[in-house]
Structures are given as C-alpha cells and as structure tokens.
Amino acid sequence: MSPTTLHTDVAIIGGGPAGLQAALTLGRIHRDAVLFDNGTYRNAGVAHMHNVLTHDGTAPSEFRATARDQLAAYDTISVRDVAVTDVVQADGGFRLVLADDSVLTAEVLILATGVRDELPAVDGLDDLWGDLAAHCPFCHGHEFSGRRIGILGAAAAPHLSALLGPIASELLVLTQGEDLPEAWSGGAMVRDEKVLGLERHDGGIRVRFTEGSDEQVAAIFVSTALRQSAPFAERLGLELNPSGCVRIDELGRSSLPGVYCGGDMAHLPAHPMPMASVIMAAAAGQLAASGAQMQLMSAAH
Structure with missing residues (x-):
C-alpha cells in the first residue's frame, strides 16, 4: 500500500518558540500550515526560562503547552507530534x-529545528548543563547573584567575565591550560590546571583539577560549539x-528559494x-512566516 500523501501551503518543522510563532502568524491570516514537533528542544534541561517578557521564570514545557492551546483556536493550523525523516524538493515545492x-x-x-550545544569534554559537565552550567548570562546569570561563578x-x-562581573561576587577562570586572549584585562582569579571533573556539592559545583586543590563555585559558564539539530539544512544544500548556522536574509530566506528559517x-x-x-x-x-x-x-498573482 502506498503511503498517504497530504498537502498544505506551509510545512513548519520544529515545535519550539520559532516554529510555534510561525504557526500562530500563519493561523492569524487563515493560511494552511502543518507544524511538526519531534519532542526535542535545546532548552529541554532548563527548569525555567528567563529574559522573556511576561514569562520570566516560566517552565519551557508550560510555555509550549500554552502556545499549543492557543494554536488550537485556528482551524487552518495543524500540529503533529511526529518526526520528519526526510525533506526533498518536488514539483516546485517540498515533499x-x-x-x-x-x-x-x-x-x-519553514525550518525551526534549532541547534545542539557541543560541550567541552569535561567529566560531569553534561549532568550540570541547563541547571548549574550554562552559556548565556542573560538567561541564567541573575540567579547566581552575589556568588562565586566559574x-x-x-x-x-574576556566576553563572559565582562557580562558576569556585575553579577558575581567573584569570578574564577578555568583556562584548561590555554593562553588567555589579548583582550583579557584581568579582574578574576585564574587557574591554569586542567579540570579533572565537575560535581554537585553544597548547592553549587566542586571543581576538581589534575593537580592542586579543589575549588567551589555556584555555577559554571562556558562557550559552546553549535551543530544543527536536524539534517535538513545539509540535505537541502x-x-x-561560519558558525554552522544557516545563512538567511532580512526576511528569513535561506539560499534555497522556498525555504525559510527561524x-x-x-x-x-x-x-x-x-x-x-x-x-x-x-x-x-x-x-519567516511573513516571508512565506x-x-x-506573489505566486498567486
């Protein structure tokens, strides 16, 4: 039996804030769209969102649930909890x-599939990620006000210390044996020894080194490398x-006509x-929805 084939004006892949907003925008003008959500999110390990006006401190799962409840009011919008396994160009559109x-x-x-953070290979960091370890001071810094931050x-x-300096009581830079950039201006304690591991301790993090005494911090901030969560950007060429993220223009258009990203x-x-x-x-x-x-x-005229 051949698979069932359905058709819509706009297919949205990704059920995070970008995909949900794209669906709402299209629903408001009664444009047919289907949103696909495979249930994986970059902020899955985060208990509360921050720096979100009217939702500061809201759980991401609550945010998504409220968005879905509101989308249910729009008859032209369908949300499907199923993964997309492949996307190809076909007949002037996409299959x-x-x-x-x-x-x-x-x-x-519309691709709204997000990215995944590639963390440094430090034992214990994965278990702390999204909780006591983070990459964005805007989203996570305030909660560690007046405490020692690594x-x-x-x-x-240089960048993270400038952002975290007004928040922390003290900063501890763990260089992993690497040289600090020329932009480094000091103002923090520095440990050059390699970090052996990180573990939860006394409401914060104990930092263990390959040599020398342990350190205690309330939280760890780290810059991460990014990779695409889904293979569709690569498959569609x-x-x-240079960051590894899709290049778009001011309307959210990618290099392939008909593909918008958010x-x-x-x-x-x-x-x-x-x-x-x-x-x-x-x-x-x-x-992206407005561009779509x-x-x-334009195609209708």
Missing part, C-alpha cells in the same frame, strides 16, 4: 516523509555561516552567532 510513513507536500518550508575555557573569558538554527551573516533567546527565536519565526506568506501571495 516531507514522516516517521509514521505518511507523506506531506508543501509549497513553502568560567570554563580561556577563549570566552543550504548555505551556512530560531537558533539560522542568523544573518552580519551576526557572528544566533541571538539565542526565546524572544528572538519567536521574532524570527514570525519573520509574501512568497505564496
């Missing part, structure tokens, strides 16, 4: 193959920025990295 073996075709594609890695020390997976070439926040992701989702609508309107 999506789903994990349940069904097939959907769409005129326009910075893991020499390269990001989308142009990437959220952490994409950014303008003028930016060195994505502006990783819930509000920025949602804004990018709205922009403009393309569909």
Whole structure:
C-alpha cells in the first residue's frame, strides 16, 4: 500500500518558540500550515526560562503547552507530534516523509529545528548543563547573584567575565591550560590546571583539577560549539555561516528559494552567532512566516 500523501501551503518543522510563532502568524491570516514537533528542544534541561517578557521564570514545557492551546483556536493550523525523516524538493515545492510513513507536500518550508550545544569534554559537565552550567548570562546569570561563578575555557573569558562581573561576587577562570586572549584585562582569579571533573556539592559545583586543590563555585559558564539539530539544512544544500548556522536574509530566506528559517538554527551573516533567546527565536519565526506568506501571495498573482 502506498503511503498517504497530504498537502498544505506551509510545512513548519520544529515545535519550539520559532516554529510555534510561525504557526500562530500563519493561523492569524487563515493560511494552511502543518507544524511538526519531534519532542526535542535545546532548552529541554532548563527548569525555567528567563529574559522573556511576561514569562520570566516560566517552565519551557508550560510555555509550549500554552502556545499549543492557543494554536488550537485556528482551524487552518495543524500540529503533529511526529518526526520528519526526510525533506526533498518536488514539483516546485517540498515533499516531507514522516516517521509514521505518511507523506506531506508543501509549497513553502519553514525550518525551526534549532541547534545542539557541543560541550567541552569535561567529566560531569553534561549532568550540570541547563541547571548549574550554562552559556548565556542573560538567561541564567541573575540567579547566581552575589556568588562565586566559574568560567570554563580561556577563549570566552574576556566576553563572559565582562557580562558576569556585575553579577558575581567573584569570578574564577578555568583556562584548561590555554593562553588567555589579548583582550583579557584581568579582574578574576585564574587557574591554569586542567579540570579533572565537575560535581554537585553544597548547592553549587566542586571543581576538581589534575593537580592542586579543589575549588567551589555556584555555577559554571562556558562557550559552546553549535551543530544543527536536524539534517535538513545539509540535505537541502543550504548555505551556512561560519558558525554552522544557516545563512538567511532580512526576511528569513535561506539560499534555497522556498525555504525559510527561524530560531537558533539560522542568523544573518552580519551576526557572528544566533541571538539565542526565546524572544528572538519567536521574532524570527514570525519573520519567516511573513516571508512565506509574501512568497505564496506573489505566486498567486
């Protein structure tokens, strides 16, 4: 039996803030769209979102549930909890193959699949990630006000110390034996020994070294490398920025006509990295949906 094939105007892959906002934007103008959510999110390990106006301190799961409840009011929007396994160009649009073996075709594609953080290979860091270890002081710094904060890695020390200096009572830079950049201006304790491991201790983190005494900090901040969460940017041959994120223009358009991107997976070439926040992701989702609508309107004339 051949798989069932459905059709929609816009297929949205990704159920985080960017994808949800894209769906809402299209629903508001009664444009048919299907959002696919495979249940994996960059902030899955985070208990509370921050730096999100009217939602500061809200659990990400609550945010997503509220968004879905509101999307249910729009008859042209469908949300499916199923993974997309493949996307190809077909008949002037796109053909999506789903994990349940069904097939959907769409005129326009919005990718909001996000990125994954690649952490330094330090024992114990994975277990702390999203809780006592983070990469964004805007999202996680305030909760450690007046406490000692660690910075893991020499390269990001100038940037992170400048952001965290007004928050922390003291900063501890763990260089991992690397040289600090020329931009480093001091103002923090520095340990050059390699970190042997990190472990929860006394409400914070105990830092163990290959030699020398342990240190205690309330939290660890680290710069991460980014990789695409989904293979679709590579499969569709989308142009990437040096960061590994998809290169888009001011309307969220990728290098492939008909493919729009929003959220952490994409950014303008003028930016060195994505502006990783819930509000920025949602804004990018709205922009991508507006661009998709403009393309569909143009094709109709």
